[in-house]
Each structure stands twice: as C-alpha cells, then as structure tokens.
Amino acid sequence: MNMFFGKKQILKNINIDFPKNKVTSLIGPSGCGKSTLLRSFNRMHDLSPDARIDGAIKLDNLDIYDKKNSVTEMRKRIGMVFQKPNPLPKSIYDNLSYALNIHKFPKAAIPELIEKALKESYLWEEVKDELKKPAVKLSGGQQQRLCIARTVVLRPEVILMDEPCSALDPISTHKIEELIMQLKENFTIVIVTHNMQQAQRISDKVGFMYLGELIELDTAENIFKNPKQELTKNYVSGHFG
Amino acid sequence: MIKKIKYFFNWILLLGSTLLVCLVLGVILWDIFSKGMSSVSWNFISQFPTDGMTKGGILPAIIGTLLLTFITTLFAVPFGVACAIYLNEYARPSTLTNIIRASIRNLAGIPSIIYGLFGLALFVQALHLGTSVLSAGLTLGLLSLPYIITTTEEALKRIPNSMREATLALGATQFETIKDVVLPKALPGILTGVILTMSRAAGETAPILFTGVAFYINGITASPNQEFMALPYHLYMLSTQHQAIEQVKPLAYGTAAVLILLVFTLNIIAFYIRFKHRTQD
Numbered sequence: 001m002n003m004f005f006g007k008k009q010i011l012k013n014i015n016i017d018f019p020k021n022k023v024t025s026l027i028g029p030s031g032c033g034k035s036t037l038l039r040s041f042n043r044m045h046d047l048s049p050d051a052r053i054d055g056a057i058k059l060d061n062l063d064i065y066d067k068k069n070s071v072t073e074m075r076k077r078i079g080m081v082f083q084k085p086n087p088l089p090k091s092i093y094d095n096l097s098y099a100l101n102i103h104k105f106p107k108a109a110i111p112e113l114i115e116k117a118l119k120e121s122y123l124w125e126e127v128k129d130e131l132k133k134p135a136v137k138l139s140g141g142q143q144q145r146l147c148i149a150r151t152v153v154l155r156p157e158v159i160l161m162d163e164p165c166s167a168l169d170p171i172s173t174h175k176i177e178e179l180i181m182q183l184k185e186n187f188t189i190v191i192v193t194h195n196m197q198q199a200q201r202i203s204d205k206v207g208f209m210y211l212g213e214l215i216e217l218d219t220a221e222n223i224f225k226n227p228k229q230e231l232t233k234n235y236v237s238g239h240f241g
Numbered sequence: 242m243i244k245k246i247k248y249f250f251n252w253i254l255l256l257g258s259t260l261l262v263c264l265v266l267g268v269i270l271w272d273i274f275s276k277g278m279s280s281v282s283w284n285f286i287s288q289f290p291t292d293g294m295t296k297g298g299i300l301p302a303i304i305g306t307l308l309l310t311f312i313t314t315l316f317a318v319p320f321g322v323a324c325a326i327y328l329n330e331y332a333r334p335s336t337l338t339n340i341i342r343a344s345i346r347n348l349a350g351i352p353s354i355i356y357g358l359f360g361l362a363l364f365v366q367a368l369h370l371g372t373s374v375l376s377a378g379l380t381l382g383l384l385s386l387p388y389i390i391t392t393t394e395e396a397l398k399r400i401p402n403s404m405r406e407a408t409l410a411l412g413a414t415q416f417e418t419i420k421d422v423v424l425p426k427a428l429p430g431i432l433t434g435v436i437l438t439m440s441r442a443a444g445e446t447a448p449i450l451f452t453g454v455a456f457y458i459n460g461i462t463a464s465p466n467q468e469f470m471a472l473p474y475h476l477y478m479l480s481t482q483h484q485a486i487e488q489v490k491p492l493a494y495g496t497a498a499v500l501i502l503l504v505f506t507l508n509i510i511a512f513y514i515r516f517k518h519r520t521q522d
Contacts, residue, residue, distance in 0.1 A: 080406075088407055
C-alpha cells in the first residue's frame with residue numbers, strides 16, 4: 001500500500017501482516033511514517049483532506065477503505081489508543097459507557113462490560129469507588145489506562161497504539177507494558193514506539209521503518225539480535241535515530 | 242548607557258499610551274456617572290416617562306432593549322453557531338470556503354446604518370413585518386452573525402484534534418463527536434462570544450432606527466410586532482432631539498449610566514465564564 005499527502009508520498013510499498021493475538025511493534029526514526037501507517041489502519045486520515053491511499057488494508061476479509069463499509073463499524077472492530085491520553089470531558093464511567101451507548105449495546109449489560117474492561121486495564125481497583133469522578137482528574141498513567149479500557153470495552157479485534165507511553169513516567173509505562181502483555185491474549189495489538197527497549201520487551205514481531213518504507217519485519221529476537229538489513233542493524237545498535 | 246535610556250524611553254512610551262487609553266475610559270465613565278447617577282433611582286428604572294419625557298423613568302426603554310437583545314440572540318445564535326460548525330468541522334479548505342470566510346469578515350466591516358437600511362427593505366417592507374421589535378431584532382441579528390460566527394469558530398479551533406480523534410476512534414460519527422465532545426468543550430468560549438455580541442447589539446442605534454424603534458410609546462412593548470423604545474435611541478433623542486434639552490440632560494445622563502451598567506453586567510458575566518473555564522483547565 002502507498003500513501004500520499006498531496007503530492008508527497010509518505011508511505012512506499014508497504015506490505016505487512018499482523019498475526020492474531022500477537023504484539024507487533026513498528027519502530028523507526030521520527031518521521032519515518034510509522035504513526036502515519038498506524039493511523040491508516042482505522043482511517044484516521046479521513047480528517048485530512050489531502051491524504052490519499054493506494055492499495056488495500058484488510059481486516060480478515062473486510063476492506064477497510066471500501067466506501068460500502070461503515071467507518072464507524074470498522075472502528076468498533078479496530079480500536080485506537082493515542083500518544084497523549086485523551087479522556088473525554090466526562091466521568092470515568094461515562095468515558096466507557098459513551099462508546100457502548102453509541103453502538104447501542106443493551107443498557108442492562110453496560111455496567112458489567114465496564115467493570116470487566118476496567119479490570120482488564122488494571123484500573124478497577126484504583127477507581128471502583130469513584131466512577132463518577134471526572135476522568136481528567138486522574139493521573140496521566142491512569143488516564144492512559146482509562147483510554148485503553150475505553151477501547152477494550154467495545155471488544156475490538158485489533159488495538160492500535162500510537163506511542164502510548166511517550167507522555168508517561170517510567171512507573172506508568174511499566175504498568176502499561178504489563179497490561180499490553182495481558183491484552184494480547186484477547187486482542188491483536190499493533191504498537192508504534194520510539195523506545196527500542198520497550199519494543200524488545202513487549203513485542204512478538206517488530207517492523208523497522210525508514211523514510212516511508214518497511215525495511216524489515218521479523219521476530220523481535222531477530223530484529224534486535226540478528227537483523228538482516230544493514231539499516232536495521234545501524235538503527236537498533238543506536239548509530240542513528 | 243544610551244541603550245538603557247532608549248529602553249527606558251520606549252517603556253515610558255508604551256506605558257504612557259496604555260495609561261492614556263485608561264484615562265480616556267475613566268474620564269468618560271466619570272463624566273457619565275457623576276452627572277447621571279443622581280437621576281438613577283428605583284423610580285427611574287421602574288416608571289414610565291411622564292410630562293413629555295421631562296420627568297419619570299425609562300422602564301419602556303429598558304424593557305425594549307432587553308426584548309430586542311433577546312430576539313437578536315434567538316435569531317443570531319443558532320444560525321451563527323451552525324455556520325461556524327460547518328466552517329470549522331465540515332468544510333474542506335477550498336476556494337468556496339475561502340470566499341465564505343472572506344464574506345463573513347467583510348460583513349463585520351459593513352457600517353451598521355447599512356444594516357438598518359437593509360433591514361428596512363427586507364424585514365419591514367419585503368417580508369411585511371412592519372416597523373417592530375421583531376424587524377429590529379432580526380436586523381441586529383444579521384449584524385451580530387459575523388461576530389458570533391467568528392468567535393464560535395475561534396472557540397471550536399481551540400478544541401484539540403485529539404479530542405475529536407478520541408470519539409471518532411471509538412466509532413462515533415462526526416455529528417456525534419461534535420454534539421458530545423466538541424460543543425460541550427467549546428461551550429464556555431461560545432457563550433463568551435455570544436454575550437459580548439449581545440452587549441454590542443444592546444448598544445447599537447443605527448440598525449434599529451428605521452426598523453422599529455420609537456420616540457415614545459404608550460405602555461410596554463409586549464409582542465414582537467409592536468414598536469419599541471430602546472436605551473441607546475432614547476439617549477440620542479433626549480440629548481439631541483428633545484424640545485427641552487437642557488431640562489432633560491440629567492435624564493439623558495441617567496439613561497447613559499443605565500445602558501453602560503447593562504452592557505458592563507453582560508461583559509462581567511462573559512469575563513466570569515471565561516475566567517471560570519480557564520481555571521478549570
């Protein structure tokens with residue numbers, strides 16, 4: 001798949017598969033297109049008027065860019081967690097109930113689904129007594145786990161994460177990494193990260209991108225220990241980036 | 242040393258300009274309140290004018306101005322906010338959008354007397370609404386639209402895209418995103434703009450001149466198809482058109498003081514909303 005912003009080609013001949021229930025990391029220097037690639041998986045570029053995509057992105061057999069398919073249904077199946085925690089200006093509870101309500105989940109099932117999602121996001125113990133509190137009052141790390149819970153509550157098949165720890169302190173980062181390792185049992189996770197140690201710790205597969213191209217895609221072990229490409233080797237050993 | 246003197250001189254110059262502006266405002270307020278407050282009393286704001294408007298109060302003018310501002314707001318806010326939402330959330334950058342934006346900016350620059358003439362032609366004559374508080378309110382609404390659109394758009398622009406992405410990524414439609422996240426977040430900013438526009442509209446004279454304001458009416462304007470009295474026009478009339486100008490001067494100053502107090506109240510409310518919103522962030 002190729003992607004353009006206006007006349008400028010941002011992504012070049014990307015061909016990539018994401019295995020089910022695994023964590024795949026995309027790494028690469030700033031501006032290599034890894035976030036752009038990630039955001040194309042749930043059509044987040046729809047907001048940019050001059051973004052254009054060639055080729056196809058598929059979830060099972062669903063063509064994500066097919067005009068016939070509903071964007072909102074697709075985004076229910078492919079959730080996303082952003083770089084900066086962006087809780088809705090609502091209570092903790094309503095941050096989770098919001099998506100359930102717009103997708104018309106049965107009212108009676110909602111409290112249970114919310115509790116489950118908060119438990120899966122390791123947030124339940126910290127917030128169970130103050131679900132009515134505004135979400136913005138939580139700490140940064142808690143907010144990010146809330147954003148993950150908000151995504152998880154819809155039971156998507158894929159969760160896209162765009163540098164989810166880059167705005168967080170090391171302890172919160174550690175918690176989120178543990179959470180990601182847990183979540184992959186139920187979800188397929190694609191994560192963009194700047195942090196190579198993080199990619200090494202949490203990924204099953206790692207894709208290295210450079211200047212809009214996918215240079216190498218392999219198991220985490222191979223990418224970090226035996227990279228096949230010279231560029232990958234230079235990057236993971238810290239020669240540039 | 243020379244550099245220091247230069248800096249000092251520049252500083253004095255800037256401070257001086259600021260103080261001068263404040264001084265002018267202070268003098269205006271002092272002049273109006275010192276001469277006007279003596280005639281402002283409960284009776285002044287709660288009674289009808291009597292004796293050829295040389296005595297009595299300004300109740301009908303206060304009611305007229307409030308009613309007028311209400312109609313203006315009722316008309317301008319929904320249209321203005323809708324237009325701003327379209328421009329900021331839906332419209333893609335294109336020649337058409339640029340033309341629309343430029344037109345709106347130019348609308349804000351049209352002299353208010355032109356709005357008055359336009360309102361006379363459109364509402365009073367073509368639409369047969371007559372000279373009435375409705376015609377005048379709609380005319381003022383047209384005048385207010387560009388301000389409401391601009392301030393609302395500014396408020397919408399301040400909402401970071403990450404907020405929109407949050408709900409979009411959950412599978413919300415664009416409309417749901419605007420309704421549930423963008424508008425609630427932008428509401429204080431929009432309200433501030435609306436109130437400031439209202440306070441501007443309350444003080445306008447020219448647009449209502451041909452469209453419905455009256456020299457004097459018997460009783461209170463109770464329905465939108467009646468003519469009305471308004472504070473700014475009452476003031477204009479007392480200070481230039483009245484047969485006993487010297488005699489009614491205190492009343493004119495009193496009217497000015499009431500008008501300023503009304504506008505100040507609106508501005509303080511707007512200021513308070515903005516302040517409260519800022520401390521929340």
